[in-house]
Structures are given as structure tokens and as C-alpha cells.
Amino acid sequence: MEKEILLTIKNLTVKYKTDDGIAEAVNNISFQLHKGETLGLVGETGAGKTTTGLSILRLLPERTAEITEGEIIFKGENLLDIPKNEMSVIRGKQISMIFQDPMTSLNPVYTVGSQIEESIFLHNRDLTNPQIKEKADEMLELVGITPERRDDYPHQFSGGMKQRVVIAMALACDPELVIADEPTTALDVTIQAQVLRMMDELKRKYGTSMIMITHDFGVVAKTCDTVAVVYAGEIIEYGTVQDIFEDDKHHPYTTGLFHSLPNMNQDTERLQPIEGLMPDPMALPAGCKFHTRCPHCFDKCKTVLPQDIDFNGHMIKCHLYSKEV
Amino acid sequence: MTRYIIKRLLSIIPIVLGISIIIFTLLSISPGNPATLMIGREATDEQVAVLEAQLGLDQPLLTQYVNYMTDLLRGDFGTSWQTRGPVIDEIAVRFPVTLKLSVFSTLIVIFFGVTVGIISAVKQYTKLDYVVTTSSLVIASMPDFWIGLMLMLLFALKLRWVPPYGASDWTGYILPVIVLSLGIMAMVIRVTRGTMLEVIRQDYIRTARAKGADEKRVIFKHALKNALIPIITVIGNDFGSILAGAIVVETVFSLPGMGTLIVNAVKIKNIPTAMTATLFLAILYSLVVLILDIIYAYIDPRIKAEFSRRKAR
Ligand SMILES: Nc1ncnc2c1ncn2[C@@H]1O[C@H](COP(=O)(O)OP(=O)(O)OP(=O)(O)O)[C@@H](O)[C@H]1O
Ligand SMILES: [Mg+2]
Numbered sequence: 001m002e003k004e005i006l007l008t009i010k011n012l013t014v015k016y017k018t019d020d021g022i023a024e025a026v027n028n029i030s031f032q033l034h035k036g037e038t039l040g041l042v043g044e045t046g047a048g049k050t051t052t053g054l055s056i057l058r059l060l061p062e063r064t065a066e067i068t069e070g071e072i073i074f075k076g077e078n079l080l081d082i083p084k085n086e087m088s089v090i091r092g093k094q095i096s097m098i099f100q101d102p103m104t105s106l107n108p109v110y111t112v113g114s115q116i117e118e119s120i121f122l123h124n125r126d127l128t129n130p131q132i133k134e135k136a137d138e139m140l141e142l143v144g145i146t147p148e149r150r151d152d153y154p155h156q157f158s159g160g161m162k163q164r165v166v167i168a169m170a171l172a173c174d175p176e177l178v179i180a181d182e183p184t185t186a187l188d189v190t191i192q193a194q195v196l197r198m199m200d201e202l203k204r205k206y207g208t209s210m211i212m213i214t215h216d217f218g219v220v221a222k223t224c225d226t227v228a229v230v231y232a233g234e235i236i237e238y239g240t241v242q243d244i245f246e247d248d249k250h251h252p253y254t255t256g257l258f259h260s261l262p263n264m265n266q267d268t269e270r271l272q273p274i275e276g277l278m279p280d281p282m283a284l285p286a287g288c289k290f291h292t293r294c295p296h297c298f299d300k301c302k303t304v305l306p307q308d309i310d311f312n313g314h315m316i317k318c319h320l321y322s323k324e325v
Numbered sequence: 326m327t328r329y330i331i332k333r334l335l336s337i338i339p340i341v342l343g344i345s346i347i348i349f350t351l352l353s354i355s356p357g358n359p360a361t362l363m364i365g366r367e368a369t370d371e372q373v374a375v376l377e378a379q380l381g382l383d384q385p386l387l388t389q390y391v392n393y394m395t396d397l398l399r400g401d402f403g404t405s406w407q408t409r410g411p412v413i414d415e416i417a418v419r420f421p422v423t424l425k426l427s428v429f430s431t432l433i434v435i436f437f438g439v440t441v442g443i444i445s446a447v448k449q450y451t452k453l454d455y456v457v458t459t460s461s462l463v464i465a466s467m468p469d470f471w472i473g474l475m476l477m478l479l480f481a482l483k484l485r486w487v488p489p490y491g492a493s494d495w496t497g498y499i500l501p502v503i504v505l506s507l508g509i510m511a512m513v514i515r516v517t518r519g520t521m522l523e524v525i526r527q528d529y530i531r532t533a534r535a536k537g538a539d540e541k542r543v544i545f546k547h548a549l550k551n552a553l554i555p556i557i558t559v560i561g562n563d564f565g566s567i568l569a570g571a572i573v574v575e576t577v578f579s580l581p582g583m584g585t586l587i588v589n590a591v592k593i594k595n596i597p598t599a600m601t602a603t604l605f606l607a608i609l610y611s612l613v614v615l616i617l618d619i620i621y622a623y624i625d626p627r628i629k630a631e632f633s634r635r636k637a638r
Contacts, residue, residue, distance in 0.1 A: 059531055063450075085539065092537030099535070104528035109550045109625060122537045153626040169536060 003034040006177060006209045007056070012070035014051050014060065014233075016281075023281040025051040027233040028069075033177070033226075038203065038210040040220040040241075042257070043230035044278055049213045050100060052230075053179040056211075057097055058087050074177070093123040096170040100181040100213075102163035106154040112165045113150025116140065119172040139168040144194060159186045167195065174206050181213045196222055217261055221245060229254050232279055232289040239314035249311060251318050253290045288319065296320055330619070337611045344607045345600060349390050352596050358382075359406060359594040380406055393600065403597030407590070412601040415586060420605070422582035425498060426574065427567045430505040434567070435560060438510045442517020442556075447544060449522060458518070461511035469570050473504040473577040490579035501574045509563045509570070516559045520552040527551070554625050561617040565610055 014026035026048040033039050041049045054060045056072055058079060072079045074095065079087070099105040106115060116136040120127065127135070137147035143164035154162055163186045170178060180199065184192040200223060202208055212223050220227055220241065227244045229237040229251065237244070237251040244254070256274035276293040279285055285292055291301040300319050308315040309322060360376040361368050377383050381392060396403060402413040445457040464472075477500060481489035487496045524530065525548055533547040572584030579585070583602055590599035622629040 057535055059534055061526075088534070088537045088539045090537075091535050097535045099528065099532060101528060105532045107529040107533065107547055107551070108627065111626075118533075118538070119536045153630075155627050155630070166532070169532070 005032055006035045006075065007033040008073040010071040012052065012055060012072065013068045014055055015066050015068055016064050017066065018064060021282040024284055025233050025281055026055065029233070029235050031228055031235060031238065033209055033211065035209055036203070036207040037225040038212050038223050040224035040227040041211060041213045041230055042215060042217065042220055042227060044215060046278055046281070047230040048233040049230055050181055053097060053181050053211060053213055056179060057091055057095055058084070092119055092175070093173050094175055095177040095179065096173070096175040097179040098167050098170045098181060098183045102159055102166050102186050105166050106162055108154055111151050111153055112157065116165065116169050116172055119169045123173045135172070139172050143168045143198065160188065160191050163187055164195065171202060175208065177209045179211045179213070184219060199223070232284060233281065234289060234317065236290065236317045237315065243314035247314055249316060249321065251316050252294045252296050330615070333615050333618070337608060340611055341604055341608060345394065345604055348600055348603050352591065352594060352599055353386050355594065357594055359596065362593045363406060393597065402601045405598045406595045407593060407598065412598050415598060416583070416602060416605060419581060419583050419586045422580055423571050423575070423584060426501055426505060426571050426580065426582060429498065429502045430567050431564060433502065433506040434510045434513055434563065438513025439517050439556060442514040443521055443544065443549065445514065446518045446521035446525065457514060461514045464507050465511035465515070467508070469504055469508055470573050470577055472507055473500070473574060476500050476504060477578070497580070501578045501580060505567060505570050505574050509566055512563065513556065513559055517552065517556050520555045521548060524548045524552045550624060554621060557617055557620060561614055564613050568606055568610060
């Protein structure tokens, strides 16, 4: 059975122009997302995950960021081609985003209730005020906040509660695609599990597709169908969850990530964080961007950019495997 | 909230006391004898002595001050040494002029200052923005009285569009209001632009866009309400500058307002008029600042939470 494709990203390249130079945040990223599926974007801080998410909604800072190349095809339409003012019809209604930092993502001068109501109102102009209120209360309940607190302001909420309000706003219009940027980092473990379960339920109920941005492989295992591992703005490994968790072929970076996790494998005795730091996006190394930290690095890695090697849909961008094919 | 307002109202008392002491001291130690100044050069020593006794000038300074203040507390605002009529009557005639001048100027400052500031911020780095930022910088750095004299030269003396002085009808207010508002408007434009630019960069503005709010809604509903807090602070401070500026502008355009009343009273050491008129403006200013603080509370829920003693749920 051929699954319906909701989103295709082709060769997305994003650069930030700053006073210190040009940061190459996203480099030639391509992936596909099927309807009803969840794609995990995993990677260290600064890998370009948020930038990729913001590109889809065209919410990158206007003056500094530039999408220099690529296509973002959503339901057959290239989002990069449609006029800027028409994006507001898509935002929140068809694609919505749960932002990484709940502390600053809510407007401090409006009540949380009115902020959720706004999300509903913007895309349901035919609803009456009481209907909108009712739906907003429903959303609050859905994320586990009693509707009596609708008249509170964000500063009266804890970080975790704010995060849930942000989630309620993003889900209010039953979007087809939700970009969840580390939706659970601000939450404690119990609430985290609750929120993930809730999002999973929605996914099943409405067939929502999701891009789950995270650096937590636990979250990936629980929620994702496919996974893209991002390093220095590139997808260096891509595959199904089974490919990522069970296959023994991996990009050395992914292997490194797994070794740096506590309690992932019984046979790893000690935590082994990957040596070194991610390269500065203003001065990316030639060749494979991971070669400066790679334990298997050889000469070719320092000069030639590796291509995707395809093992039945499990893609690895590494010279180690190029001889095998 | 009520408690807070009462507390703030009470805090006006020490302010008034302080100001009254400063003005009284300055007026009393400045050279010149009020009695001589009033009668004129040809005054005889006898006449002067009689007048001094009448005005209570023969008493020690402290007694004079205490007498004035006790009268004030009883609701007697003093008698002008010049007109010999109650100071309150002079203020009743003069204050409407100053009020019109400052209210019109404030409205112009708020309306144009905030609108132009927003437009300039939204169109950052365009030609329009450069024109606005440059001209507001230039205007803000020119002194009021100089702008006043130049405009008077051009529009009143050369083009004869408006009267050069006096307030016989509304046209007499045009130039004074412009002069009074220009500099402060330039400042409000700069502050509005700056805060709007700051607010537009915030995460919650991105959230608003992500929900599907269009640009107009993002600016006027989400950004402006947040930017208003610093803008109101500036406008509140500027109301003080407008009152102070009114004194200069009234002098330049010979308008019969509080400014000219105070200046003339000081010139001839008419202490009751100078004192009462100044205290009147000081209290007015304190009240305006208080009202602005209450407005803040209504805009910013975080401040309101501090005011109200409602228990956190
Ligand atoms: N507004 C900006 N101006 C300049 N550089 C930026 C800007 N936003 C992000 N960057 C740079 O782009 C790169 C990618 O950033 P991005 O926020 O996409 O990372 P991320 O993968 O989401 O990281 P994290 O896990 O910390 O959220 C980083 O090197 C960052 O410094
Ligand atoms: Mg991020």
C-alpha cells in the first residue's frame, strides 16, 4: 500500500547572516513525511533542528535568515512560493508548531484562555463567542489544566503548565502537521509521559502527522515512525525507528549518540560522550562535517563530502559504507 | 488597589512640602524687596515700611512660611501682592490657557508620536524609517524656544497665517502647540520605535504568527500592548516636560497662562502667587503620574498582581 505523502523537503539550505559571518545552519536537508506518521529530528544543540522547523512555517527571522535553496512541498504546493501574507491561512490551521521555550512563547499581557481562544477564532470565524470559549476550555482540559484557570495570565503558570498551554494552542484547530520542538524538555517525567501519550492519542484520532524535534532517544522510541539524525545542518542518518534502534549499521555519530546515553544498552559499561564539539556553523569543515570528531576518520573524509548510502531506505551519509555498495 | 491609590495620594504631601520650602527659600533670598518693586523707584521709606507690614514682610522668614502654609491648609490660597485679589482667581483665569496648551500638545504627542513610531519600526531600514529617525533626532536636539522663534518668524511675521502672540482665538494656539509638541513627539517616536523593535523580536510574537495571526493583528494586538508600558512611562515623564515647556512657550508667544503668571510673579517677587501657582502645577503633575501608574496596572497583569493583594491561587 502506497502511503500518502504530506510533506516533502528537498535540498533545504538555510543561512543566517550575522555581524560575525554567515552561519550555515541547515545544509541540503531532504526528507519526506507520510500522512499520520511522526518523523523524529534528533541531534545535538545547534544542529539546525529548530531552524528546519521554522523554515516550514516560514517563521525564520526575516532580516537575518535566508532560505538559499530548496523546496518545501506541503500537500503538493511549494510553501516557499506562496505569498507571505497567505501563510497565515496555513499557519495554525494546517501546520502548527509547539515552540521550544514555553517560558517566552506566551504573550504576557493576555490571559491563557484568550490566547487559546485566539487560535480557534483565527481559523473558525463562523463560531460564536460561547462556542469558542467552550472549545478553548475543552483544549485546556485536554492538556490537563482545569478550565477555571483560563483567566490567569502566563506569569501565574509554572513552566510545565505554560508548555501545555502552548501545546493546547497548537492543537486547537486539529492541524494536519504539528511541528513539536522539544515539547517535553520543560516537563518532569510524569507529565512528560502524559503529554506524549496525549499527543499520540491525537495522532491516532485525527491522523495528525508530526515532526518531533528532540535530543531524547527515549522520546523518539515512544513516538516516532521514522528518524532523521541531524549533525551540523545535515541529515547524516535516516531510517525507520527499527533501522535506528535495531540495525547494526550506523553513522559513527549516531553510534556515538547511543553510547552517550545512560542505560540504553546493558553491555555499555560506561557513558562515553562523543569527544569534541560540534563545528561552528560559520566555519564548517570540508568533507564530512563529523570527521573532526570521528574515531574512524580516514583521508577521504577530510576532503570529500559523503553521499547517502541507501540500505533499503536506511540512509547513512558515511564513507565507511561506500565500499560496501 | 484602593489602598495603593490612597498611599500614593498621601505621598504627594511630602512632595508638596518639599517644593514649597524650596520655592519659598529661593524667592525670599533672591535680591530685591517686594514692597519696593511694587511701589516703584519713587517709593519713600515710609511707604515701603507700611506695605511691608501689610504684607507681613516684617516678620521672620520662618513665620512668613508657616503663615502661608497654615492659610493654605485652611483653604486660603493667598492674596496676590500685585492685584490684591485672591490668587485662586488668577489661577482660574490663567489655568485654562495652560490646560488647553498641554492637553492639545499631549494628544498630538501621543497620536503622532506613537503612530509614526510604529510605522517606522514596522518599516525598519526603509527610506521612510531613515527619514523619520533622522528628522526626529534633529528635532529632539533643537531647543523649544528656538523652534518657537523660527516658526513665529515664518508663519506669523512673514506669511501672517497666524497671530504672533496672544490667544484671542484658537489660531493663537497653533504655533505654541506645535512648538510644545515637536521636541517631545520626536522623543516619543524614538522610544516607540525602539520598544516596538524590541517587542517584535520576542518569542510570543512568533507564536502569534504561528497561530495564523496576520501582520496587522500581530502588530496592533500582540506587540503594541506590550510596547505601551515603556511608551506610557515616557509620555508620563514628558507631561512634566510639557508643563515646563508651556512656561517657555507661553513666554515666547505671550500667552496668558500659568507660565507667564509664574514668571511675572517671580519677577516682582509676588510670593503668594508664585508659590500657589507652582504648587498647583506640582500637584497636578503628581496626580497625572499617579493616573498613569494606574493605567499601567490595567495594561500589565504582572504589575496589577503586585498591586492587588489577592492571594495567589
Ligand atoms: N537568529 C539567528 N541568528 C544567527 N544564528 C542563528 C540564529 N538562530 C539560530 N542560529 C544558529 O543556527 C544554528 C542552528 O540553530 P537551531 O536553533 O536550529 O539549533 P537546534 O538544533 O534547534 O538546537 P537546540 O537543540 O539547542 O534547540 C546554530 O548554530 C545557531 O547558532
Ligand atoms: Mg532548537
